[in-house]
Amino acid sequence: MKEFLEPISEVIDLLGIAILVVAALKFFYQYLIFELRRFKGLECMQLMRNMRVEMGGYILLALEVLIISDVIHSAITHTLEDFYELGMLVLIRTMIGYFLGKEIKELKEEA
Secondary structure, eight states, X not given: OHHHHHHHHHHHHHHHHHHHHHHHHHHHHHHHHHHHHHHTTOOOHHHHHHHHHHHHHHHHHHHHHHHHXXXXXXXXXXXXXXXXXXXXHHXXXXXXXXXXXXXXXXXXXXX
């Protein structure tokens, strides 16, 4: 079973990382557009809020995907240390997700 699930966990890790890389590239591209508009003197703070909301969504998605990978990895190894590590990772990622989700909600309400 371990030989089957370990590669799946690694693929899921790569998927989470790919989501973050795509998000960063997309955010950087949108940021360049934002700066060009700002340089021209155009009002663009709504664009920045939209960019932050979109980036937050990508980060939340990536965190959820990475948690899935951590759960699979811990189920494979069955060591107490791995379960403690999983608990801490899930706690930290859940807290980040909660506060990021809260910030995204506030940004949407500002719009």
